[in-house]
Amino acid sequence: MLDELRAIVGAENVMTGDDRARWARDWTGYFPSDPIAVVRPTSTDEVAAVIRLANETGTTVVPVSGNTGLAGGAQANGAIALSLDRMNRIREIRADARIAIVDAGVILSDVHTAADAQGLIFPLTFGAKGSAMVGGVLSTNAGGSNVLRYGNTRDLVLGIEAVLPTGEIVDLMSELHKDNSGYNLKHLLIGAEGTLGVITGAVLKLMPKPRAYATAMVAVASLDQALVLLNRLQEATGGGVEAFEYMPRNYIQAHLALNPANRAPFEDMHDINIMVEVGATAPRDVTPGPDGTIPIAAHLEETLAAMFEEGLLLDAVVAQNDAQRQAMWERREAAAEVVLGAGRPVSNNDIAVPLDKVAVFLDRMRARVAAIDPQAEPILVAHLGDGNVHYAVWMSSEDPQVKDAMTEAVEDEVLRLGGSFSAEHGIGQGKLGSMARRKNKVAIATMRTIKAALDPNGILNPGKVLPPE
Amino acid sequence: MLDELRAIVGAENVMTGDDRARWARDWTGYFPSDPIAVVRPTSTDEVAAVIRLANETGTTVVPVSGNTGLAGGAQANGAIALSLDRMNRIREIRADARIAIVDAGVILSDVHTAADAQGLIFPLTFGAKGSAMVGGVLSTNAGGSNVLRYGNTRDLVLGIEAVLPTGEIVDLMSELHKDNSGYNLKHLLIGAEGTLGVITGAVLKLMPKPRAYATAMVAVASLDQALVLLNRLQEATGGGVEAFEYMPRNYIQAHLALNPANRAPFEDMHDINIMVEVGATAPRDVTPGPDGTIPIAAHLEETLAAMFEEGLLLDAVVAQNDAQRQAMWERREAAAEVVLGAGRPVSNNDIAVPLDKVAVFLDRMRARVAAIDPQAEPILVAHLGDGNVHYAVWMSSEDPQVKDAMTEAVEDEVLRLGGSFSAEHGIGQGKLGSMARRKNKVAIATMRTIKAALDPNGILNPGKVLPPE
Numbered sequence: 017m018l019d020e021l022r023a024i025v026g027a028e029n030v031m032t033g034d035d036r037a038r039w040a041r042d043w044t045g046y047f048p049s050d051p052i053a054v055v056r057p058t059s060t061d062e063v064a065a066v067i068r069l070a071n072e073t074g075t076t077v078v079p080v081s082g083n084t085g086l087a088g089g090a091q092a093n094g095a096i097a098l099s100l101d102r103m104n105r106i107r108e109i110r111a112d113a114r115i116a117i118v119d120a121g122v123i124l125s126d127v128h129t130a131a132d133a134q135g136l137i138f139p140l141t142f143g144a145k146g147s148a149m150v151g152g153v154l155s156t157n158a159g160g161s162n163v164l165r166y167g168n169t170r171d172l173v174l175g176i177e178a179v180l181p182t183g184e185i186v187d188l189m190s191e192l193h194k195d196n197s198g199y200n201l202k203h204l205l206i207g208a209e210g211t212l213g214v215i216t217g218a219v220l221k222l223m224p225k226p227r228a229y230a231t232a233m234v235a236v237a238s239l240d241q242a243l244v245l246l247n248r249l250q251e252a253t254g255g256g257v258e259a260f261e262y263m264p265r266n267y268i269q270a271h272l273a274l275n276p277a278n279r280a281p282f283e284d285m286h287d288i289n290i291m292v293e294v295g296a297t298a299p300r301d302v303t304p305g306p307d308g309t310i311p312i313a314a315h316l317e318e319t320l321a322a323m324f325e326e327g328l329l330l331d332a333v334v335a336q337n338d339a340q341r342q343a344m345w346e347r348r349e350a351a352a353e354v355v356l357g358a359g360r361p362v363s364n365n366d367i368a369v370p371l372d373k374v375a376v377f378l379d380r381m382r383a384r385v386a387a388i389d390p391q392a393e394p395i396l397v398a399h400l401g402d403g404n405v406h407y408a409v410w411m412s413s414e415d416p417q418v419k420d421a422m423t424e425a426v427e428d429e430v431l432r433l434g435g436s437f438s439a440e441h442g443i444g445q446g447k448l449g450s451m452a453r454r455k456n457k458v459a460i461a462t463m464r465t466i467k468a469a470l471d472p473n474g475i476l477n478p479g480k481v482l483p484p485e
Numbered sequence: 486m487l488d489e490l491r492a493i494v495g496a497e498n499v500m501t502g503d504d505r506a507r508w509a510r511d512w513t514g515y516f517p518s519d520p521i522a523v524v525r526p527t528s529t530d531e532v533a534a535v536i537r538l539a540n541e542t543g544t545t546v547v548p549v550s551g552n553t554g555l556a557g558g559a560q561a562n563g564a565i566a567l568s569l570d571r572m573n574r575i576r577e578i579r580a581d582a583r584i585a586i587v588d589a590g591v592i593l594s595d596v597h598t599a600a601d602a603q604g605l606i607f608p609l610t611f612g613a614k615g616s617a618m619v620g621g622v623l624s625t626n627a628g629g630s631n632v633l634r635y636g637n638t639r640d641l642v643l644g645i646e647a648v649l650p651t652g653e654i655v656d657l658m659s660e661l662h663k664d665n666s667g668y669n670l671k672h673l674l675i676g677a678e679g680t681l682g683v684i685t686g687a688v689l690k691l692m693p694k695p696r697a698y699a700t701a702m703v704a705v706a707s708l709d710q711a712l713v714l715l716n717r718l719q720e721a722t723g724g725g726v727e728a729f730e731y732m733p734r735n736y737i738q739a740h741l742a743l744n745p746a747n748r749a750p751f752e753d754m755h756d757i758n759i760m761v762e763v764g765a766t767a768p769r770d771v772t773p774g775p776d777g778t779i780p781i782a783a784h785l786e787e788t789l790a791a792m793f794e795e796g797l798l799l800d801a802v803v804a805q806n807d808a809q810r811q812a813m814w815e816r817r818e819a820a821a822e823v824v825l826g827a828g829r830p831v832s833n834n835d836i837a838v839p840l841d842k843v844a845v846f847l848d849r850m851r852a853r854v855a856a857i858d859p860q861a862e863p864i865l866v867a868h869l870g871d872g873n874v875h876y877a878v879w880m881s882s883e884d885p886q887v888k889d890a891m892t893e894a895v896e897d898e899v900l901r902l903g904g905s906f907s908a909e910h911g912i913g914q915g916k917l918g919s920m921a922r923r924k925n926k927v928a929i930a931t932m933r934t935i936k937a938a939l940d941p942n943g944i945l946n947p948g949k950v951l952p953p954e
Binding site for chain 1: 581640653673676721724725841871873903906909911912925928934937939
């Protein structure tokens with residue numbers, strides 16, 4: 017088997033033993049990987065040859081991207097770990113048509129850089145952007161901080177190329193905004209976490225780069241007031257809100273405790289702290305006034321001042337320069353360090369509820385958490401504009417029963433409110449239990465039927481996404 | 486069988502013989518329908534019972550919506566025609582969460598009206614909006630005139646409920662903007678033209694209603710100049726262009742010939758006529774100036790005037806009141822009458838090419854059309870902002886060989902340019918030949934595998950979408 021793999025990709029691209037180390041550890045540390053070998057093809061044809069071989073020999077294959085997933089979707093024990101890291105070519109950027117055509121192994125921040133050079137953006141962004149690769153991003157249907165304005169990953173992809181479990185290549189590299197020609201296989205493969213096919217290339221949508229951003233920290237008295245703030249800002253800017261991120265008091269405190277260089281957002285400490293960012297694309301929103309002010313920033317400042325006068329805000333600070341803006345973003349993007357850096361046992365839950373139900377969810381959870389573990393403390397951050405809460409709990413022990421009880425309590429309250437137990441991180445292995453307990457049974461059965469039909473030998477990323485029957 | 490159907494939906498809701506007439510004729514007239522019976526359930530459970538019965542007895546079922554499809558996707562010869570027209574309830578509108586929860590039998594324009602009453606819009610719109618139903622709109626993944634700003638149907642749907650070919654109900658009525666929990670069955674069913682399931686309900690996204698529109702007719706010297714116009718307008722308005730519709734000279738002339746009340750857009754006749762509409766949502770774009778002008782309209786007028794000074798436009802007229810705006814829209818929405826009303830044999834092609842390739846496509850086609858039928862005349866209208874061309878040809882005869890040659894020539898040139906032979910009308914039966922000839926073979930095989938797995942008895946809308954093997 018190893019010899020055959022070497023014949024396909026070259027001996028130097030089949031890593032065994034200690035040479036696998038770079039690919040063996042995922043970001044969370046919960047899912048260390050022990051693959052037969054790490055195989056690093058350089059072309060879609062090589063990917064196809066590897067998968068054909070695997071399918072014929074009944075060997076399992078796990079596609080591995082940047083290993084930044086949070087649900088163990090890329091753990092490759094006893095399987096071929098298929099890394100596309102050498103397929104990292106930006107094939108073409110067509111600025112006029114606003115598209116980037118890329119290999120699946122391109123790192124997300126390299127897409128950002130390439131788009132920026134053309135005065136455009138690829139708006140998808142999140143903390144792991146410096147190591148996450150396009151293939152993994154698409155397979156997870158990653159979310160992030162700009163979903164409010166630009167949508168999830170799947171909304172930003174025009175076409176894909178993939179290798180199916182049979183080793184056949186399916187070319188769906190459409191550059192089109194309208195293409196109704198049969199079942200939408202692109203959307204089936206996006207978010208399938210590499211269980212139905214290995215994405216090898218993509219056509220990504222680029223967007224005009226906002227000419228200016230205005231960024232602020234705002235404190236409000238309640239989450240209902242936060243929604244009033246969101247709607248007022250959307251109205252004032254014609255839907256220009258790009259980020260609307262909620263950080264509670266203990267998040268701010270934990271962030272301060274991480275590093276003495278970190279600063280508090282306000283002089284006073286508040287319970288509900290929102291980071292808001294507005295992007296402006298129209299020239300008249302960015303032409304500086306006689307005093308040097310940028311209209312979009314002045315406009316944000318005026319809107320917030322008016323709301324403060326009306327008693328709708330407790331406090332607000334608008335970033336006056338790029339350094340202040342960066343500090344606001346860094347506070348938010350430090351979430352993983354804030355939650356894990358305290359060194360306390362953690363129950364981690366990536367969930368979504370309807371926008372207007374976040375406050376109820378958090379209220380109900382406070383009681384549930386206390387009932388399970390009186391010393392526990394919720395520590396959360398939320399993409400509030402999407403109803404997506406990263407609801408973690410610092411627990412008093414690693415007791416797996418307590419941890420399970422936390423997860424089930426979160427699921428209970430989420431489903432009672434019409435939410436989802438899995439918002440943007442995917443199922444992988446970490447959420448198989450939730451999937452089995454909570455997902456619509458007919459939906460799961462339908463997914464199993466599709467999986468069995470497309471991957472009859474069960475070779476692609478087994479044990480992920482679909483709970484055992 | 487009829488008795489069993491009557492037991493499920495009530496005798497008065499099983500139409501046979503002449504009572505089927507209302508459902509027997511589709512808008513095109515090309516696909517008259519001769520179903521066993523028209524069955525009209527009033528609930529998802531009744532739909533499920535009908536489909537279970539059909540699956541057990543091996544009877545075929547064709548879901549029928551407004552019969553406004555253009556590809557024969559709802560022809561129900563020898564099948565149960567399943568009409569959801571009595572399932573026409575708008576279940577709930579939640580303005581704060583910006584969603585409408587509806588039955589699949591609701592007529593599109595009724596969704597518009599209900600959203601409007603809340604100061605919101607459901608932006609999807611096209612000529613047949615007064616009879617097309619939500620279920621058909623979703624199953625076709627309809628496009629229309631606002632795709633440029635708001636996306637296709639699938640981009641406007643948060644959740645669906647559907648009955649699968651086995652009669653099982655799958656509840657995917659998510660209200661969430663982030664929900665990564667397994668394969669995306671919603672996107673698989675949307676655009677599947679009723680071959681994988683019958684959509685019975687949907688959660689639709691609503692949008693803030695633009696506070697004002699500015700609408701204009703613009704004449705330019707070339708389609709390249711039209712793209713310059715589009716990009717300039719997008720830049721000036723921060724992406725506010727809602728419609729960008731191209732009508733050539735002979736379209737304008739044919740429209741004038743239809744009705745003596747119709748008016749020409751300009752004093753002079755031009756080759757390239759563009760209808761452009763810009764929507765404004767921010768208050769400062771709609772606060773009237775001291776002279777009563779609306780900023781968005783003044784802004785459009787200024788931008789066009791500046792481009793005219795630069796020699797980039799040949800002519801431009803901005804609508805000064807709602808009647809003028811309506812007249813511009815009516816000229817565009819009369820497309821079906823313009824093309825079919827001339828009483829000439831027609832080859833009709835709904836295609837898409839990359840935005841920057843429309844001009845090349847039309848140039849190449851002129852030569853191809855002339856070579857096939859020297860008396861033929863292309864008559865087209867295009868959603869130019871999406872690269873979607875409704876490319877019709879008036880031919881000198883109904884000769885099926887000539888018609889086929891036209892279709893194949895269109896397909897050739899579309900595929901050479903990386904386009905799609907099917908943009909927004911779907912495959913139905915009308916494009917099965919194109920699908921067989923032009924769609925990626927691996928993609929078709931994968932679709933067949935999915936169809937066979939989910940509908941093993943082949944009862945749902947047979948003979949549509951997938952060409953025979």
